[in-house]
Amino acid sequence: MEVELKELLNDLQSLKKSISDPSHLALIDKMHLHAENIATLEKSGTTRRSKVKDMSAEVVDSNPYSRLMALQRMGIVKNYERIREFSVAIVGIGGVGSVAAEMLTRCGIGRLLLYDYDKVELANMNRLFFRPEQVGMTKTDAAVQTLSEINPDVMLESYTLNITTVQGFDTFMSSLTNKSFQPTMSGSGVDLVLSCVDNYEARMVVNQACNELNQTWMESGVSEDAVSGHIQLLIPGETACFACVPPLVVASGIDERTLKREGVCAASLPTTMGVVAGLLVQNTLKYLLKFGQVSRYLGYNALKDYFPTMEMKPNPQCSNAACLERQKEYILAKPTRDAAAKAKADMEALSAAENPVHADNEWNISVVDDELDGSDTRNSGVLPEGIVHELPVADEYLKPPNTEVVGPADDLEELRRQLEALNAD
Amino acid sequence: MEGWDPNTKSTLTQIPLLTIKAGPRDGAAWTQRLKEEYKALIAYTSMNKSKDNDWFRISAANPEGTRWKGKCWYVHNLLKYEFDLQFDIPVTYPATAPELELPELDGKTEKMYRGGKICLTVHFKPLWAKNCPRFGIAHALCLGLAPWLAAEIPVLVDSGMIKHKDDVATSSET
Numbered sequence: 001m002e003v004e005l006k007e008l009l010n011d012l013q014s015l016k017k018s019i020s021d022p023s024h025l026a027l028i029d030k031m032h033l034h035a036e037n038i039a040t041l042e043k044s045g046t047t048r049r050s051k052v053k054d055m056s057a058e059v060v061d062s063n064p065y066s067r068l069m070a071l072q073r074m075g076i077v078k079n080y081e082r083i084r085e086f087s088v089a090i091v092g093i094g095g096v097g098s099v100a101a102e103m104l105t106r107c108g109i110g111r112l113l114l115y116d117y118d119k120v121e122l123a124n125m126n127r128l129f130f131r132p133e134q135v136g137m138t139k140t141d142a143a144v145q146t147l148s149e150i151n152p153d154v155m156l157e158s159y160t161l162n163i164t165t166v167q168g169f170d171t172f173m174s175s176l177t178n179k180s181f182q183p184t185m186s187g188s189g190v191d192l193v194l195s196c197v198d199n200y201e202a203r204m205v206v207n208q209a210c211n212e213l214n215q216t217w218m219e220s221g222v223s224e225d226a227v228s229g230h231i232q233l234l235i236p237g238e239t240a241c242f243a244c245v246p247p248l249v250v251a252s253g254i255d256e257r258t259l260k261r262e263g264v265c266a267a268s269l270p271t272t273m274g275v276v277a278g279l280l281v282q283n284t285l286k287y288l289l290k291f292g293q294v295s296r297y298l299g300y301n302a303l304k305d306y307f308p309t310m311e312m313k314p315n316p317q318c319s320n321a322a323c324l325e326r327q328k329e330y331i332l333a334k335p336t337r338d339a340a341a342k343a344k345a346d347m348e349a350l351s352a353a354e355n356p357v358h359a360d361n362e363w364n365i366s367v368v369d370d371e372l373d374g375s376d377t378r379n380s381g382v383l384p385e386g387i388v389h390e391l392p393v394a395d396e397y398l399k400p401p402n403t404e405v406v407g408p409a410d411d412l413e414e415l416r417r418q419l420e421a422l423n424a425d
Numbered sequence: 426m427e428g429w430d431p432n433t434k435s436t437l438t439q440i441p442l443l444t445i446k447a448g449p450r451d452g453a454a455w456t457q458r459l460k461e462e463y464k465a466l467i468a469y470t471s472m473n474k475s476k477d478n479d480w481f482r483i484s485a486a487n488p489e490g491t492r493w494k495g496k497c498w499y500v501h502n503l504l505k506y507e508f509d510l511q512f513d514i515p516v517t518y519p520a521t522a523p524e525l526e527l528p529e530l531d532g533k534t535e536k537m538y539r540g541g542k543i544c545l546t547v548h549f550k551p552l553w554a555k556n557c558p559r560f561g562i563a564h565a566l567c568l569g570l571a572p573w574l575a576a577e578i579p580v581l582v583d584s585g586m587i588k589h590k591d592d593v594a595t596s597s598e599t
Contacts, residue, residue, distance in 0.1 A: 118539055164515040164524075166449050166491050199538075200550065201524060204517040224546070243520060246554065319446075319520065319557075391554040412456060415463035416485070422470045423482045423495075 005039045051152050055081045055108060064151070065108055077289045084153070086288050087181055087190040089113040091163060091172075091206055093139040095273035096220050096280065097196030098129035103281040104154075105147045111155040111181050112147070113190065114140045115172065117162040127270050128277075155181065164205045173209055191288060193217035194280060198266070200247060200391070207242035210234065211322035214329075216287075220280045223249060226267040227302040229276035231283055233294060237326030240312035243319055246389040250299040250308065272302055299387055308384045319394070429568075437567055440469045446558035448518040449491045458519075458561075459490045465563040480574075481510065481566060490514070493562070497527075499574040501582050504589045510570070522553040523562065525570050533586045534577055543573045 012032045016025065049064070057069035071077040088109055090097045093116040101112055116139040120130045134142040140158035147156055159175060161168040179189040193215055195206040203219060210217045214236050222229040228250035234241060279298055286292045299308040314327050383389075429437075443461040447454035466483065473479045483495035491514045498507040508530060512523040524542045531541035538544060549569040553560055560568075581587045 162513075164517070164521075165513045166489070166516055169450075169516040201515055201517065201521040204521045205515065208517050392551055393555075394557045395555055410460060412460055412463070415460055415467065418467050419463055419470065420484060422467060422474070423484060 002039070002042060005035060005042065008035050009039070048149060048152060055084065068107060077291050080289065082289065083108050083285075084110045085182060086192075087111040087113065088284065088288075089115070089176060089190045089193045091115045091193065091195050092197035092202065093143050094118070094124075094196060094198060095127035095268055095270070096222060096277045097194070098127075098139070098143055099274055099277035100194055100196060100220075100281050100284075101143055101147060102129055102150065103277065104284070105151045107281075107285065108151065109154055111157070113157045113159065113175060114143055115159045115161065115163060116140050117160055117168075127268060127273055163209075164201050169205060169209070172205075173213070176209065176213060176215065188213045188215050190215070192284060194284065195219045196277075196280070198222075203242055203247070207234070208320070208322065211236050211241055211320055211326060214326055218280060218283060218287075220276055221249070222268065222272050222276050224266040226269040226272050228300060229272055229279075229302075230297065230299045231276065231280045231295065232297045233283065233287070236323065237314065237328075237330030239296060240314050241318060241320055241323040241326075243323060244315035245312060246391045246393055248297070248383065248387050249390045250301050250306075251386050251388045269302075272300075275300060275302075301386060304386075306386055308386045310384050310387065433567065433571070436469075436472065437564070439472055440563050440567060441465045442559040443519075443561045444558070446519060448516060448520075449489060449514050450516055455490075462490070462561045462563070465561050469563040469567065480571065483510065483562070483566070486511075493523075497566075497570060497574065499578040501579050504582075504591075506578055506582065506587065506589060519558045519561070522550065522560075522565055522569070525565065525573075530577075530581070530587070534581060536573070536577060543570065545569045545573070548572060 009032065012028060012035065016028045016032075019025065019028070052064065055065045055069060056063055057066065057073065059066050059070075068083075069080055072080045086109055088104055088111070090101050090104075090112060093101065093114050097114075097116070101114060104112060118139050120134045120137050120139055120142050122132065122135055124130050125132060129146070130139070130142055131146075134145070137145070138158075138160045140160045144156045144158050147154065157175070159171065161171055163169055163172045176188050176190055176193070179185050181189065185191075193206060193210055195203055195217060197203055197206070198221075203221075206217060206219070209215070216233070216235045219232045219234060219242060220230070230248070230250055232248075233239065279295075279300065283295050283298070287294045295309060296311045297309060299306075301307070314323065314330075316324075316327065318324055318327070441461075441464055443458065443465060445454060445458040445461055447458040449455055451458075470479075470481075473481075480499065481495060481497040483493055486492040486494040492511075493514070494509070494511045496507055497510045498505050500506075508527045510525065510527060512525050514523055515521050522545070524538075525545070526541045527537075527543060528541040530537060531539070536544040549565075549572075552568055553565070556564070578587075582589075
């Protein structure tokens with residue numbers, strides 16, 4: 001392209017010299033100008049900005065972080081630059097995950113780990129982020145291509161795998177525990193995991209990994225009819241895990257029977273997915289940079305513009321063993337937590353000492369911790385209006401009557417042979 | 426189980442239920458679960474054969490029993506349509522069901538996810554969730570794959586999306 005344009009400019013020059021009729025000169029000059037403009041556009045399209053060492057708050061057009069650092073000046077965020085220390089894993093680079101990745105990239109996040117096994121298709125073009133020329137690429141490769149152009153400061157890792165398979169899960173776990181980015185980190189190697197997958201199976205896998213690693217994560221989802229969605233914060237042991245209660249969905253608010261179920265498995269809208277990605281990353285920024293209130297559950301009903309919120313305590317009878325272990329640890333750590341909270345309150349009281357809110361306490365009124373001690377706070381099953389369970393709870397487990405139809409064989413190899421014998425004819 | 430035909434219901438009650446809640450990462454417990462899976466599959470396959478309703482073949486494709494491969498078929502207008510069948514046992518099994526794949530039909534029907542995973546959301550997933558850990562591979566085939574084939578294959582054949590192998594052979598000869 002660049003060479004072609006240079007040739008064109010040269011040709012126009014020689015044409016101008018050779019021409020005798022002066023009435024054509026103006027037209028040639030005009031053509032020359034157009035060609036030069038195209039050349040400049042072409043050049044600016046290919047220039048990639050170089051990496052930035054420190055985030056500057058300087059307000060100049062060339063500073064990619066000036067508007068973000070302004071958050072600090074305005075007192076919203078204490079230390080915005082800390083964002084460069086954080087690692088976030090995004091599982092599922094689809095309609096929500098890809099947009100969340102772009103938002104975090106533009107915010108200057110330190111490191112992003114991207115997981116997906118799918119390829120970009122034309123059918124994805126009703127959503128944001130991916131471009132038609134990326135059709136056929138893996139979603140992870142296409143995302144790295146776009147994101148590294150937007151912000152070369154972000155460290156990107158892509159994993160093209162299916163986390164629900166035994167092998168994929170091993171790689172998933174080891175990538176989450178790799179601490180090479182921040183060797184001093186306690187716990188796993190990432191600060192937060194964002195689940196942006198589109199199915200229950202994959203969510204249960206993220207839940208399993210995070211429960212085992214004691215890793216805080218956020219779940220997100222958009223309904224198959226594209227008109228509702230939700231985000232949820234999950235802190236192992238402290239909040240309900242994804243297996244504690246059957247998955248929750250925001251009811252669409254229209255009669256389910258009138259929904260057309262035939263045909264396609266899922267509908268999608270760039271709007272709903274963009275809104276959910278926005279809510280998810282907003283909650284992520286609040287969680288990482290410690291500002292505002294981090295939502296535990298936030299639903300979105302697009303038909304009624306209704307945003308239900310709620311909190312869920314862990315289920316002491318949860319079917320997930322790792323969840324139960326985290327619950328036990330959380331209860332054991334209560335004294336430490338209380339002491340820390342008290343120290344924090346004391347500090348705040350000290351700084352506010354000059355101006356006590358209540359100088360005397362005639363009636364001995366004190367604020368008591370309303371946090372109950374775990375075990376008896378089982379979710380009562382009462383959900384806020386507009387939120388429903390997507391799947392039923394497993395029935396009370398009854399020992400089945402002796403249904404052994406096959407003989408006493410209890411050797412795996414023998415059983416395998418028996419099945420193969422049946423398969424043979 | 427409302428809305429299921431009496432035939433499927435009676436078949437289902439004869440497939441032995443499983444008792445061990447263990448997945449591929451649970452070591453010895455998984456081996457025990459695998460034995461139960463085999464027993465259920467053996468019972469179901471023998472039952473199908475005795476009722477002249479044989480419709481699948483499935484075997485473990487690795488020693489750990491986490492990957493399965495085989496075939497399934499469906500008879501429509503007296504013609505038999507056969508497809509490759511495969512699936513992985515997910516790490517969160519049996520809390521989540523295996524995702525049954527018919528790779529040859531990938532992209533041919535909307536009731537399928539990428540890679541040929543059949544769409545089971547409405548008719549099967551709630552049942553699986555309700556019956557964890559008693560349902561296994563045999564139950565997934567009986568309640569997930571069989572009704573899917575019965576609903577989808579006639580549509581795919583009638584719309585010309587899939588052709589019987591004899592038709593394909595004749596048309597390529599001429």
